[in-house]
Every structure is written in C-alpha cells, then in structure tokens.
Amino acid sequence: MSVACQQLFDRHKIPLATSTLSLYLEFDLTDVPDHASLRAKDHQAACDEACRVSGLRPPSVVVARALTTHKAGDIEEAHSLPYYSDPWLTDPAHEIRIEFLYSLSSPRLTIRVLNELSKCDGVVALRTALHTLEALGGGPIGGGAPFKTNPPFRFGVRHLLNLLRTIVPCVVASLWPFSRAVVSADELGAPTTMSGVRAYYRQARPPLARFRLYRSPTAGARAYKELISVLEIWKQRMHWRGFFTLQNMSRLGSSPAVAPAVVPNSRDLLNIETRYRHIFIPPGFPPSGQTWTSMNYLHAKVLFVNNYGIHDVHTKARATAFLWDWIGVAAHVAGTGCITVNGQFLVWARGTPAGLEKGQDLFQAALGGPPHLELEQYKGPRQ
Numbered sequence: 001m002s003v004a005c006q007q008l009f010d011r012h013k014i015p016l017a018t019s020t021l022s023l024y025l026e027f028d029l030t031d032v033p034d035h036a037s038l039r040a041k042d043h044q045a046a047c048d049e050a051c052r053v054s055g056l057r058p059p060s061v062v063v064a065r066a067l068t069t070h071k072a073g074d075i076e077e078a079h080s081l082p083y084y085s086d087p088w089l090t091d092p093a094h095e096i097r098i099e100f101l102y103s104l105s106s107p108r109l110t111i112r113v114l115n116e117l118s119k120c121d122g123v124v125a126l127r128t129a130l131h132t133l134e135a136l137g138g139g140p141i142g143g144g145a146p147f148k149t150n151p152p153f154r155f156g157v158r159h160l161l162n163l164l165r166t167i168v169p170c171v172v173a174s175l176w177p178f179s180r181a182v183v184s185a186d187e188l189g190a191p192t193t194m195s196g197v198r199a200y201y202r203q204a205r206p207p208l209a210r211f212r213l214y215r216s217p218t219a220g221a222r223a224y225k226e227l228i229s230v231l232e233i234w235k236q237r238m239h240w241r242g243f244f245t246l247q248n249m250s251r252l253g254s255s256p257a258v259a260p261a262v263v264p265n266s267r268d269l270l271n272i273e274t275r276y277r278h279i280f281i282p283p284g285f286p287p288s289g290q291t292w293t294s295m296n297y298l299h300a301k302v303l304f305v306n307n308y309g310i311h312d313v314h315t316k317a318r319a320t321a322f323l324w325d326w327i328g329v330a331a332h333v334a335g336t337g338c339i340t341v342n343g344q345f346l347v348w349a350r351g352t353p354a355g356l357e358k359g360q361d362l363f364q365a366a367l368g369g370p371p372h373l374e375l376e377q378y379k380g381p382r383q
Contacts, residue, residue, distance in 0.1 A: 073103025
C-alpha cells in the first residue's frame with residue numbers, strides 16, 4: 001500500500017504535509033518599558049527558566065535565540081526566514097525552536113515557533129514561547145495548563161462507522177488511476193473534488209496557498225461566535241460537506257494526541273459532545289507524510305478549523321497578528337484558525353487564491369475590516 005501511495009503521489013505531484021508546524025505571533029512593543037533592551041538579553045536562559053517554571057517541556061529539548069533586522073520585523077519578514085538551510089533549526093534533538101525577531105527601526109517583535117508534531121503539541125510549543133517572553137520582561141511566568149483538558153474519550157462502533165464513511169472513499173480516490181476529467185475554471189481555482197485536486201497539481205506551476213491575517217475589534221467568545229457564523233456561508237459557497245477539527249487529547253508530559261472529526265455544521269464546532277460523536281480516527285499523532293495521500297482528498301471537501309484558545313500573558317506587548325502554517329500542507333487545503341492573547345482576537349485564513357476570494361467579504365464583515373496582511377505559505381520540501 002505504501003509503495004502504491006508513493007507512486008501515486010509522484011504521479012499527481014500533490015504535496016504531503018511534513019511533521020513540522022510553524023507558528024508566528026507579532027507584537028507591538030510600544031507600551032513595553034525599555035523595549036530596546038529585550039533583544040540584548042539571554043534568550044536561551046529565559047527559555048530555560050520558562051520551561052522550569054511552567055513545567056511544559058524539559059529545558060533540554062527547547063532552544064531560543066534573538067534575531068534583529070533593520071526592516072519591519074513583522075510576520076511577513078519572519079515567515080521568509082530560512083528553515084531547511086539552518087542547522088540550528090533542524091537539529092533533531094530539539095522539539096521546539098523559538099526565534100525572537102526584533103525590528104531595529106520600529107517597536108515590533110515577531111516570535112517564530114517551529115515544533116515537531118510527533119513530539120510536542122503546537123499549543124504547548126506556543127505557550128512555551130509566551131512564557132519565555134514573560135521571563136524576558138522580568139514579570140511572573142504564568143502557570144496552569146496551556147489548553148483545556150477534554151473529557152475522557154473511547155473509540156467505539158459509531159466512530160468506526162465514521163471512519164468507513166470518511167476515509168474509505170478518500171483512500172479509493174487516492175488509489176484510483178483514472179481521473180483526468182475536464183474541470184471547470186472554478187473547480188480548477190479552488191478544488192473540491194478528486195478530479196479538481198489532480199487537475200490543480202497538473203498545472204505547470206500550481207499556485208501555493210495564500211494566508212490572510214485579521215485582527216478583530218471584538219474580544220472573547222463573541223468574536224469567535226461571529227467568525228463561526230460566517231464559516232457556514234463560506235461552506236455553502238464552496239460546496240464543502242462540513243468542517244474538519246482536531247480534538248486535543250494530549251496530556252502534559254506525554255506524546256501529542258489528537259483525534260480528527262468532521263462535523264456537518266459550523267455551530268457543531270461549539271459543542272464538544274457533537275465533535276466527539278463525529279471523531280473518525282482514534283487519538284494519535286497529527287498525520288504527516290503518506291497519510292496525506294488520502295487526507296488530501298478529504299480536505300478538498302471540508303474546511304479545517306483550528307482554535308488555539310485564550311492566553312493571558314504577563315506582558316505589556318500587544319499582540320497584533322497570528323499565523324499557523326503547517327509546513328508542506330497542500331494549497332487546496334482550506335482552513336481558518338484563531339487565538340486570543342490578552343483579549344486581542346486574531347484570525348488567519350488559508351486556501352487557494354480563488355478560494356479565499358469567495359470568503360473575503362464574510363471575513364471582513366465578521367472581523368471588522370480587511371486583512372492586516374496577506375502572504376504565501378512557506379514552501380515545503382516537495383512544493
């Protein structure tokens with residue numbers, strides 16, 4: 001099976017997600033006293049202290065460093081920094097790598113976090129970076145769990161049936177050798193079928209995914225519910241069948257564990273019992289590599305929604321933008337996600353350029369204005 005999957009991947013040139021997640025948080029440092037002194041501090045020492053106090057990860061598996069730039073120092077610049085060519089970032093001994101990019105021309109900081117999903121949960125990695133920021137500022141380092149502990153879960157017959165309904169058609173689609181149907185211009189621009197996905201990557205230069213970043217003037221649960229409400233309309237425009245979400249079953253000190261679910265309506269994202277009923281794979285590592293030969297077809301039919309939760313951080317730095325970029329995920333995989341940092345609600349949306357356009361007016365209406373920034377996904381090793 002694995003050989004056949006690899007041959008089909010090579011034939012159709014559909015990218016496969018890696019096990020590396022990149023996260024970015026941009027901050028305005030205007031209100032931070034003597035913010036220029038932060039970049040001169042020992043960031044590894046601050047990171048070690050954050051690990052010891054929070055207990056999230058052992059200091060030995062987390063590294064941190066400071067970088068400076070004469071440019072903007074925003075997410076767009078941090079997102080363009082090298083990854084594969086830098087041994088400091090690719091050392092397998094490190095589960096989490098944190099970079100603090102300081103602008104020398106403006107009071108701006110962007111934190112880039114790279115973590116291995118087979119070893120560490122993304123929320124834990126990001127919280128470790130936020131605790132490092134607290135340590136750099138000399139303030140107290142927050143405690144408590146980085147995410148809400150979900151209720152116990154048992155994979156049963158219902159979930160097995162979900163698996164058969166959800167994955168089997170995608171596996172068949174990934175192995176089916178005859179799919180060269182002519183597709184419409186809309187389908188080619190934002191694929192939602194097996195034929196559309198294959199046609200997209202048969203292009204000489206299939207466009208990479210685009211990200212649009214937003215910040216809402218509305219804070220807290222209200223802003224999240226407003227976002228959820230417009231996702232249902234985007235789903236209808238795109239003819240998706242539902243929403244893909246990962247239930248975080250991780251426990252501190254143990255390996256990451258997530259369970260995927262596909263729910264039919266956006267309001268179901270607010271109900272954990274409904275999400276549990278629609279789980280279709282037992283908790284385990286986030287999928288990567290050849291698993292995506294079938295997942296790529298599932299994600300043509302769903303919208304990936306990822307809520308990174310609410311974070312109260314002991315800092316006067318003001319969060320202004322958030323980006324979640326799973327390296328190597330194919331361009332047609334549409335998604336949106338959010339985080340709240342000290343009351344500021346931040347959102348990202350991802351997809352093909354044509355797919356994003358179909359939801360642009362909805363995001364602007366829900367989030368109070370146009371995107372703060374638009375940029376291209378980080379190019380994976382096979383893109």
